[in-house]
Amino acid sequence: MYYNFLKILKEGLTNNNGWKKTWQNPQVKKKYNVIIIGGGGHGLATAFYLAKEFNVKNIAVLEKNWIGGGNVGRNTTIIRSNYMLNENEAFYEFSLKLWESLEKQINYNAMVSQRGVLNIFHSDAQKDSFIRRGNSMIINGADAELYDVQKIKSIYPFLDYENARFPIKGGLFQKRGGTVRHDAVAWGYAHAADKLGVDIIQNCEVNNFKFKSGACIGVETNKGLIEANKVGCAVAGSTSLLLSKADMTLPIESHVLQAFVSESIKPIIPGVITFGAGHFYISQSDKGGLVFGGDIDGYNSYAQRGNLDTLEDVCESGLALMPAISKARLLRMWGGIMDMSMDGSPIIDRTHIKGLYMNAGWCYGGFKATPASGWCFAHLIAKDYSHKLSENFKLDRFKNGYMIDEKGQGAQPNLH
């Protein structure tokens, strides 16, 4: 074990001179068993579980910028497993279980904080649908509780309960949900993967695939040709661009999702709250900033920044729920590029090309899925067949009519 109490004590007494690099900057080898394209949460988790759980040796993660610079560092850090459809719920519950043991697994403090996620409802009809979802969660082994108004008032007295348009009628609460320090997820997986011998290559952009007799045998990068027996893509919003090099057209649109942080204020929000009458979710970071977000901007984008009309819409939803935040000043905002799939659910699958695998379509739910996504993708790459929990996340489900459409929105990616 590298990080532990005695080590911190020793370093504290010796001027912190003994810390080594958390991960190395290795020379690129000519050939690997497995190359993972994308050094974000999902890519690094995949590499870690490949090495740890599936005993694969000689793995590289190729990242075009620096690791953790994409969506894993551009989200609102929420973890939860409160889906309704069986195909999703079992998978996300597995993910939440992995979050619970993550820090021991990777020997890294990711500040996993199960502070509870509360989904507020505002009408009797919405209450019925939330109860149904809660039951679906419980059937799949997750936890869910129904909170009445009194209970919510005791935790969050400052919400607008008497709002004429959207009165608060109660909430669906998942106690095991919460937040995780998102950057530390990328760093922690990188740290743990590195310790297992995974090569993490930063500033290495993949420009093309190398094919030989119909199989993918490597990638062309700005550091030259790197060969591999298997190549896995975990590049979120860039999936369509990357896989267009393999002549694939995907059921994905790339959209920008913004997140916002206010100035630091005293502790006011102990957990995560979501507004049921609009799209708004909020929590408070340990530094005190209110971390919140809402809908995607709604049009195709690769810009990694959004526009102000979405900010206005998000803040209006926020004010309808908790008027007090009108006093808080906005400090930071950023955008990440989401791979919005046509049914709002992910794709973890082989492609039609031998040796080429894809992990995409996370829409704006990718962060909470990181451990399970990595685990299931590693399973697929190592064993060449899907993990039981991701066997429904097939690319051909759109052709065969087995869509997993949690919200029933149809093939309209900006509504998922």
Place this chain on the structure above:
Amino acid sequence: MNEFIYYGDASLLKRPKWDNKNAEDKFYKYLYLRKNIAGIHKELWFHQQGDRSWLIVTRNTKNHEIIRVELATEVVKGLDK
């Protein structure tokens, strides 16, 4: 609530005919697959809170710059010729 709302890739104007050969496959591609271009993108917008016209907007998805706006009805007339 926005004045204009987005409805996706302008290729949606080219809906396959139901009695086409391979109609099933064509509808699958029409409904689900997108080129998802990074760069100059033609797309459908609806002027919902205005004159309710359908527009084809040519826009750069890398920086959100709007390059051209046309009435969809005019463009479709051109397609039919």
